[in-house]
Structures are given as structure tokens and as C-alpha cells.
Amino acid sequence: xxxxxxxxxxxxxxxxxxxxxxxxxxxxxxxxxxxxxxxxxxxxxxxxxxxxxxxxxxxxxxxxxxxxxxxxxxxxxxx
Amino acid sequence: xxxxxxxxxxxxxxxxxxxxxxxxxxxxxxxxxxxxxxxxxxxxxxxxxxxxxxxxxxxxxxxxxxxxxxxxxxxxxxxxxxxxxxxxxxxxxxxxxxxxxxxxxxxxxxxxxxxxxxxxxxxxxxxxxxxxxxxxxxxxxxxxxxxxxxxxxxxxxxxxxxxxxxxxxxxxxxxxxxxxxxxxxxxxxxxxxxxxxxxxxxxxxxxxxxxxxxxxxxxxxxxxxxxxxxxxxxxxxxxxxxxxxxxxxxxxxxxxxxxxxx
Numbered sequence: 445x446x447x448x449x450x451x452x453x454x455x456x457x458x459x460x461x462x463x464x465x466x467x468x469x470x471x472x473x474x475x476x477x478x479x480x481x482x483x484x485x486x487x488x489x490x491x492x493x494x495x496x497x498x499x500x501x502x503x504x505x506x507x508x509x510x511x512x513x514x515x516x517x518x519x520x521x522x523x
Numbered sequence: 524x525x526x527x528x529x530x531x532x533x534x535x536x537x538x539x540x541x542x543x544x545x546x547x548x549x550x551x552x553x554x555x556x557x558x559x560x561x562x563x564x565x566x567x568x569x570x571x572x573x574x575x576x577x578x579x580x581x582x583x584x585x586x587x588x589x590x591x592x593x594x595x596x597x598x599x600x601x602x603x604x605x606x607x608x609x610x611x612x613x614x615x616x617x618x619x620x621x622x623x624x625x626x627x628x629x630x631x632x633x634x635x636x637x638x639x640x641x642x643x644x645x646x647x648x649x650x651x652x653x654x655x656x657x658x659x660x661x662x663x664x665x666x667x668x669x670x671x672x673x674x675x676x677x678x679x680x681x682x683x684x685x686x687x688x689x690x691x692x693x694x695x696x697x698x699x700x701x702x703x704x705x706x707x708x709x710x711x712x713x714x715x716x717x718x719x720x721x722x723x724x725x726x727x728x729x730x731x732x733x734x735x736x737x738x739x740x741x742x743x744x745x746x747x748x749x750x751x752x753x754x755x756x757x758x759x760x761x762x763x764x765x766x767x768x769x770x771x772x773x774x775x776x777x778x779x780x781x782x783x784x785x
Contacts (some may be wrong), residue, residue: 448705454712457669461676461716470680498684 473497473506480508488512525558525636527629528756529658531682533674535645537666538695540572541731543642548740549753551605555637558597558607562625562654563644567611574601574738575608584612587624593631602739607636622656629657647681655682660689662722666696667708675717691722693752698727699766700779710766723752726766 473495484491491512498505530543540561547557561569562583570576581596586609593609600606609628629639643654655661661682665675675692682690694710701707714721730742741749748764755761770779 450702450705450708450712453669453708457672457708457712457716460669460673464673464676 470497476506476508480510484510484512487516489514489516525633525639526660527633527639527641527658528660528662529641529643529654530662530664531643531651531655531678532645532664532671533647533678534671537664537671538725539645539664540569540642541735542662542664542693542695542725543640544569544572545731545740545745545749546752546756547606547638547640548600548603549749550638550757551600551603553753553757554605555757556605556607556635557638557640558609558632558636559640559642560609560625560629560632561611561642563642563650564611564620565614566644567613569608569642570598570610571738572735573608573740575610576738579610582610582612583625583628584620586628587620593628594635597632620653622653625653626657647678651681655685655687659687660691661685661687662691662693663717663719664693664695665713665717667694667698667702667710667713669708672708672713672716679717679719690719691756692717692719693723693725694721695725696727697724697766699768700770700782703767703770703775703779704783710763721761721763722755723748724764724766725749725752726764 477493477495480495481491481493484493488510489512491510494509494511496507496509498507530539532539543559547559551557559569560583561567563569564583567582570579575598578598581591583596585591586593586596596609597607598610600608609632625641629641632639641654641658644650663675663678663682665671679690692714694713697710698707702709710724725748726745728742728745730744734741748766751762751764769775
């Protein structure tokens with residue numbers, strides 16, 4: 445089956461958009477949240493981590509919000 | 524109180540100013556009072572697109588620096604009595620204008636109009652932020668080209684960080700004949716990729732190019748599309764102009780082939 449120019453364009457566009465998403469601040473926020481959560485798990489019970497990226501003239505700023513049920517007592521710290 | 528809508532795209536040359544001006548003209552024809560703010564400081568073009576460059580006395584910077592009131596700086600369009608323009612400055616350091624300066628100008632005008640359109644500069648720098656921060660809705664203009672769609676996708680990610688009530692898509696400069704021939708990315712695919720409500724599809728129209736040289740708006744090939752766009756914006760409908768319609772069937776096939784050969 446003959447592939448049209450439009451189909452080639454759509455495939456290229458799809459590839460470009462997916463690639464951009466992978467490098468986007470949102471994706472970075474996801475990865476950061478996951479890493480920070482791993483660290484917080486050592487100190488807190490059921491931590492919920494929210495990372496928000498703000499694109500400024502100087503670069504990207506990250507605001508990190510952590511909510512947890514409670515902070516672990518020293519005796520049960522896993523680090 | 525006016526609806527405050529920013530027209531943005533990321534990429535330059537996709538027709539933000541043209542969409543802004545023609546949609547404003549169509550709405551004003553329907554009886555709505557429309558004001559278009561050109562916030563592209565230093566690279567002002569709205570005045571020449573609308574053919575009012577000789578009527579400009581004060582500009583946006585004069586208003587911000589209190590040399591006149593916003594209403595004094597407004598220029599009425601030559602052909603549409605409900606359409607007004609607040610022109611931008613032709614030479615000024617844009618860094619000295621803040622988002623709150625623009626917001627104050629918008630606030631001073633919002634009671635006198637049904638719509639305030641903000642013509643955003645290309646890019647996602649300071650000018651973009653200034654324009655977006657004083658709007659409550661955004662229209663993202665794209666053309667059926669990969670570079671434009673990619674930039675629109677990035678702009679949409681940035682717009683998500685602003686407190687906007689609604690974001691819409693306008694696909695501009697669509698060639699129905701090329702889409703039918705499979706030589707241009709289909710509008711449906713663009714909508715699927717960008718995943719925001721489509722406000723309108725505007726066909727490529729030689730009249731727009733020709734008329735812009737004389738500072739006039741409209742175009743025979745796109746009049747119906749502008750009308751649908753205006754109705755969609757005002758009524759919240761999604762009736763999209765079918766750019767492929769006249770290229771379907773035997774006659775349509777002939778039209779396509781002729782257009783390709785010319």
C-alpha cells in the first residue's frame with residue numbers, strides 16, 4: 445500500500461511530539477517525584493510527593509510539596 | 524464584562540494577527556464590541572494588517588506611562604464600527620513593561636467591550652507571559668505543518684501552568700485539495716494530536732494575502748469559516764468548516780488536478 449506524504453508527516457509529528465514529551469518538565473516532575481518519594485519513604489509513613497515545575501527566564505524552578513501521615517521515629521529509620 | 528482571550532501559537536507566521544483581526548471583524552459585524560490589544564511591543568503589526576496605521580495617535584506605552592487614558596489610545600477600524608484597536612509601540616524596550624501594566628490596561632477596558640483580544644508575540648519569552656497572564660481564555664493558532672504543531676504542543680504545556688478557563692484550537696491556512704490528495708496533514712489528526720477543543724478551521728485564502736496589502740480584512744474563500752469561528756466562540760459550539768468539501772466528487776477531483784497544475 446502506498447504511503448502518502450500526509451501519513452509520513454503524521455508519523456514524523458507523532459515521533460517528535462512523543463520525544464518532546466519525554467524531555468518535558470512534566471516528565472521530569474514525574475521522575476523527580478518518584479525519586480523524592482523513595483527518599484521520603486525512609487523518614488515518613490505514606491509520603492505523597494508533588495513536584496511542580498515553573499518555566500522562568502532563567503531556567504526551570506521546581507516546587508516540592510511533601511505530605512505524610514507521620515514522621516517515623518528514630519528507632520525505625522531504615523537508613 | 525469582556526471575555527479576555529489571548530491568541531498565541533509559539534511559532535511565528537502562522538496567522539495569529541490575521542485570525543485576531545478577522546475574528547474581531549466578524550464578531551463586530553454581528554454586533555459585538557471588540558477591542559484588539561497588540562502587545563507585541565517593538566514588532567507591532569496589527570495596525571498595518573487592519574489598515575489603521577495612519578490613525579494611530581497614542582499607543583500602549585503611552586497608556587502604561589499615563590500620557591493618555593486607554594480609551595483615548597483606541598483606534599476605530601475603518602470598516603467595522605464596533606471594532607477597536609489598541610496599537611503597540613513601534614520602538615520600545617519590552618522588558619520595561621510588566622504583566623501587571625498590561626493587566627491594568629485590560630481592566631480599564633473590560634467594561635466597555637464584549638471581547639478583548641490580546642495578540643500575543645511569537646515565542647514563549649517575556650512578551651508571551653505578559654500577554655497570557657492578563658487573559659482568561661486562550662486560542663492557540665496552528666497551521667498544518669509539523670513545526671507549527673510541535674510549537675503549539677509546547678505552548679499548550681506552558682499554558683497549563685496559567686489560570687485559564689478554556690483553551691481552544693484554530694487551524695489556519697488549510698488546503699483542502701492537498702489534504703484530499705494526502706499531501707498535507709489532516710485537520711482531524713492535528714486535533715487528535717493536540718487534544719483541545721477546536722474552535723475553527725480556516726482555509727488558505729489568497730484574498731487574505733491580497734487584502735492585507737491594502738489593509739483590509741476578509742476573503743471570499745474564508746468568509747464562511749470566519750463566521751463559523753465567531754459563532755463557535757460566542758455560542759460554545761464546535762461547527763467546523765469543511766475545507767475538503769469543494770474538492771470531493773468528480774468536479775472536486777477536477778478542481779484538485781487543475782489547482783495542482785496551475
